[in-house]
Amino acid sequence: MRVTRPMLAVAGAAVAAAALAGCGSGGDAAAKVPPTATGSLESLAAEVKCKPNIQTDADTIRQAICTGSAGKFVLATFSTDRGQREWINEAKDYGGFYLVGRKWVAVGDDGVVTALRGTLGGDVEIGTDHHAHTGHTG
Numbered sequence: 001m002r003v004t005r006p007m008l009a010v011a012g013a014a015v016a017a018a019a020l021a022g023c024g025s026g027g028d029a030a031a032k033v034p035p036t037a038t039g040s041l042e043s044l045a046a047e048v049k050c051k052p053n054i055q056t057d058a059d060t061i062r063q064a065i066c067t068g069s070a071g072k073f074v075l076a077t078f079s080t081d082r083g084q085r086e087w088i089n090e091a092k093d094y095g096g097f098y099l100v101g102r103k104w105v106a107v108g109d110d111g112v113v114t115a116l117r118g119t120l121g122g123d124v125e126i127g128t129d130h131h132a133h134t135g136h137t138g
Contacts, residue, residue, distance in 0.1 A: 033117055034120075037104075048066070056076075059079060060078065063077075075104070075107075088105060093127065099123070100124075
């Protein structure tokens with residue numbers, strides 16, 4: 001699967017907006033993490049009580065914007081593990097926090113991803129923080 005810029009732009013815009021909303025939740029590493037959820041985009045959204053606003057509905061990726069009690073996030077499902085990993089690797093250049101399950105990913109700020117992990121399980125991956133790069137001094 002080839003990831004297109006429009007797909008990344010939707011995820012990147014959501015991540016940028018979420019990153020500007022706050023710097024994090026203070027962490028809750030001791031929280032119990034349930035087994036990683038599986039299923040369709042709609043079933044994952046239902047588990048976190050959100051009605052997905054579908055943005056991309058293709059054979060290789062389905063992507064939606066969700067707003068729930070945890071906050072606003074992007075939820076995407078993939079037809080292949082490889083397609084998912086390629087999408088994540090490219091999207092992480094935009095920064096943000098990624099909750100990763102088998103053939104799905106939820107993208108949002110730290111607090112949202114932490115809250116979603118309490119329901120969906122999964123592993124947290126962190127994108128590149130470009131705010132740390134303040135430029136060159138000379």
